[in-house]
Amino acid sequence: MGIEIERKFLVVSDRWQQLAQPVFMRQAYISSTPGRVVRVRIEGQSAMLTLKGKSSGISRGEWEYPIPLIDAEELLSTLCEQPIIEKNRYRIDLDGLVWEVDEFVGENAGLVVAELELQSESQAFIKPDWVGEEISHDHRYANANLFKHPYSRW
Amino acid sequence: MGIEIERKFLVVSDRWQQLAQPVFMRQAYISSTPGRVVRVRIEGQSAMLTLKGKSSGISRGEWEYPIPLIDAEELLSTLCEQPIIEKNRYRIDLDGLVWEVDEFVGENAGLVVAELELQSESQAFIKPDWVGEEISHDHRYANANLFKHPYSRW
Numbered sequence: 001m002g003i004e005i006e007r008k009f010l011v012v013s014d015r016w017q018q019l020a021q022p023v024f025m026r027q028a029y030i031s032s033t034p035g036r037v038v039r040v041r042i043e044g045q046s047a048m049l050t051l052k053g054k055s056s057g058i059s060r061g062e063w064e065y066p067i068p069l070i071d072a073e074e075l076l077s078t079l080c081e082q083p084i085i086e087k088n089r090y091r092i093d094l095d096g097l098v099w100e101v102d103e104f105v106g107e108n109a110g111l112v113v114a115e116l117e118l119q120s121e122s123q124a125f126i127k128p129d130w131v132g133e134e135i136s137h138d139h140r141y142a143n144a145n146l147f148k149h150p151y152s153r154w
Numbered sequence: 155m156g157i158e159i160e161r162k163f164l165v166v167s168d169r170w171q172q173l174a175q176p177v178f179m180r181q182a183y184i185s186s187t188p189g190r191v192v193r194v195r196i197e198g199q200s201a202m203l204t205l206k207g208k209s210s211g212i213s214r215g216e217w218e219y220p221i222p223l224i225d226a227e228e229l230l231s232t233l234c235e236q237p238i239i240e241k242n243r244y245r246i247d248l249d250g251l252v253w254e255v256d257e258f259v260g261e262n263a264g265l266v267v268a269e270l271e272l273q274s275e276s277q278a279f280i281k282p283d284w285v286g287e288e289i290s291h292d293h294r295y296a297n298a299n300l301f302k303h304p305y306s307r308w
Contacts, residue, residue, distance in 0.1 A: 001228045031185035038192050074155045079207050
């Protein structure tokens with residue numbers, strides 16, 4: 001088990017766009033129950049099955065397994081809850097940390113969030129000027145909720 | 155994806171016990187929703203994460219991934235729905251087929267079922283004299299239901 005410690009923010013300008021090239025991701029959930037999340041994700045030609053446990057603050061247990069791309073395609077179309085979430089992810093290296101900016105498409109178009117994975121809950125970091133309000137504790141922004149209650153319908 | 159085609163039966167005598175040595179299994183579910191089953195199983199020193207799709211008759215899609223034993227122990231104790239199912243499995247080779255006899259313990263003690271995995275739904279087979287009534291379509295006997303509604307409380 002790894003521990004995922006992650007802070008999430010809204011994005012307040014487009015200045016991040018010039019900092020990285022996007023990769024397209026498709027993901028969906030076999031289980032989206034809080035504390036028992038089972039996610040299938042395809043990124044380019046690679047695919048991952050990820051299990052996520054109960055959140056404690058901004059931390060939670062995470063188990064990740066690479067799976068064959070063909071399995072992931074089958075799982076997305078047959079086993080996963082619909083609809084699939086689609087987004088462009090920009091990985092931006094800044095001050096030794098990696099900001100992941102997710103630009104959602106489809107029913108969540110218009111939503112852009114920035115995630116920062118940390119080594120500890122108290123780890124300090126510099127917030128770039130394109131990073132706005134923190135939404136780490138607002139569960140509406142969890143991907144496992146966004147497919148059920150997409151941003152366009154808020 | 156593999157297709158699991160399986161028939162399940164009650165067992166009517168103890169004559170199967172002398173035909174194989176048991177292996178002890180512990181398993182539980184991250185999702186037990188019909189059509190979206192996510193199972194963690196430990197058998198001896200090996201562990202498996204298995205996804206199962208919607209049943210169509212006695213068939214359903216199945217995806218299996220070996221996972222580290224330590225992950226499986228963590229998943230069984232933290233992520234999985236409780237309680238865990240524990241059983242002794244006897245694999246019995248007969249006429250080129252493998253009968254898997256599951257002798258449940260704990261809250262399902264007293265229940266013994268025999269499963270037969272087939273290559274096609276219409277595949278013929280010889281029923282040994284210790285195999286009784288077919289329960290393939292009785293969902294009470296699904297392991298994903300037995301932990302919630304154990305045999306001792308029927």
